[in-house]
Amino acid sequence: MPRWSDLSDNEMTLLDHVFWSTHISRDALANGAGFSKSRANAVVAGMLDQGLLEATGAQQSTGGRRAETLRLSRSLGVLLGVALGATGLEVGVLAPDLELLAHHSEPADVRDGPALLMARVRTLMRELLAKCKRRPGDVMGIGIGVPGPVDFESGQLVNAPLMPEWDAYSIRDDLRADYAAPVFVDNDVNVMALGELWRMQRGLQNFLVVKVGTGIGCGIVCHGRVYRGANGSAGDVGHICVDPAGPRCHCGNLGCVETMAAGPAIARAATEAARGGQSALLAQMLAERDVLKLQDVAQASRAGDVVANAIVQRSGALIGQMLASVVNFHNPSHVFIGGGIQRIGPLFLAAVRQSVYHRSLALSTRHLEIQYTPLGERAGIIGAGVLAMQETLARRVAA
Ligand SMILES: [Zn+2]
Numbered sequence: 001m002p003r004w005s006d007l008s009d010n011e012m013t014l015l016d017h018v019f020w021s022t023h024i025s026r027d028a029l030a031n032g033a034g035f036s037k038s039r040a041n042a043v044v045a046g047m048l049d050q051g052l053l054e055a056t057g058a059q060q061s062t063g064g065r066r067a068e069t070l071r072l073s074r075s076l077g078v079l080l081g082v083a084l085g086a087t088g089l090e091v092g093v094l095a096p097d098l099e100l101l102a103h104h105s106e107p108a109d110v111r112d113g114p115a116l117l118m119a120r121v122r123t124l125m126r127e128l129l130a131k132c133k134r135r136p137g138d139v140m141g142i143g144i145g146v147p148g149p150v151d152f153e154s155g156q157l158v159n160a161p162l163m164p165e166w167d168a169y170s171i172r173d174d175l176r177a178d179y180a181a182p183v184f185v186d187n188d189v190n191v192m193a194l195g196e197l198w199r200m201q202r203g204l205q206n207f208l209v210v211k212v213g214t215g216i217g218c219g220i221v222c223h224g225r226v227y228r229g230a231n232g233s234a235g236d237v238g239h240i241c242v243d244p245a246g247p248r249c250h251c252g253n254l255g256c257v258e259t260m261a262a263g264p265a266i267a268r269a270a271t272e273a274a275r276g277g278q279s280a281l282l283a284q285m286l287a288e289r290d291v292l293k294l295q296d297v298a299q300a301s302r303a304g305d306v307v308a309n310a311i312v313q314r315s316g317a318l319i320g321q322m323l324a325s326v327v328n329f330h331n332p333s334h335v336f337i338g339g340g341i342q343r344i345g346p347l348f349l350a351a352v353r354q355s356v357y358h359r360s361l362a363l364s365t366r367h368l369e370i371q372y373t374p375l376g377e378r379a380g381i382i383g384a385g386v387l388a389m390q391e392t393l394a395r396r397v398a399a
């Protein structure tokens with residue numbers, strides 16, 4: 001593993017560029033970093049020798065000539081990524097170019113508290129590293145996404161409504177016993193936004209990622225960076241009111257979009273419809289499974305169940321209503337929707353689009369695209385890898 005402090009500024013600049021544009025050609029790298037070709041070639045040669053970069057698979061260029069591309073060297077070490085959701089956790093070992101070398105996901109209840117969940121995370125980290133034949137000393141950085149607002153400097157959760165026990169808990173101290181590598185913690189949807197930013201090689205500068213699962217949150221990318229706000233709670237859109245006469249939310253207010261349109265609300269509406277005899281398919285699913293979840297409603301909707309479709313469309317319309325205000329305020333080029341809701345498919349997306357386009361100002365929606373997150377279920381774990389690598393490199397630059 002390199003001592004980052006031994007690297008020159010030029011080497012750090014190129015390392016950062018190669019990380020954000022993996023499999024980049026030497027010419028594109030020189031261009032992107034603002035180096036002359038000869039200067040870039042000289043620095044790259046040294047970095048290849050030191051094992052910081054490696055040349056990979058010759059790529060067929062437009063002229064038919066084979067051009068090599070560059071990526072961060074596998075000999076640098078590995079990254080650990082953790083995506084902690086309200087109802088599940090995923091741990092992954094990633095190469096420096098973010099190839100997922102090993103990963104594991106399983107259901108988990110964040111309300112079980114940090115001691116239990118972090119013990120499980122540490123066990124999985126150990127097992128997955130062993131599977132990749134890597135040691136704790138090979139870990140360069142650790143990135144963790146958690147389902148609540150995070151004070152990014154301290155890496156601690158702040159007033160997380162879904163996980164009160166985590167408030168005073170230091171995930172960093174917990175992992176320090178096993179790893180010397182730096183640990184970075186951020187809100188789960190910020191981490192997803194970072195993953196998408198990396199996937200697009202920073203090609204989009206202003207976009208939103210909205211996660212709809214147990215709760216609703218929004219990651220904000222502004223001028224090519226994740227915007228966290230003054231206290232780390234930027235994008236906490238779940239408690240925006242969409243119906244002043246709506247039901248009471250766990251936050252105490254009435255008609256929050258989260259309490260009316262997120263996963264639990266969808267499951268609740270489906271359960272009521274099943275019990276009320278409105279849908280034979282939902283009733284059959286409820287009888288088989290005892291409880292209906294978001295994925296069951298998704299399955300019923302894809303099967304064409306009219307009642308499930310109406311529930312999905314109502315949720316999409318309410319989330320679109322909230323998003324219309326956010327879109328007018330931020331003027332993003334893209335909104336990417338992720339989380340468990342993605343399993344529902346095009347019907348939900350169509351309802352969100354219709355509601356946003358209907359309510360937003362024409363200028364904010366003229367070029368607006370609303371899609372599911374292209375990284376899909378991988379957005380959290382890839383984003384955690386991006387967080388780990390980006391912040392590890394940034395620490396050296398700041399040092
Ligand atoms: Zn609320």
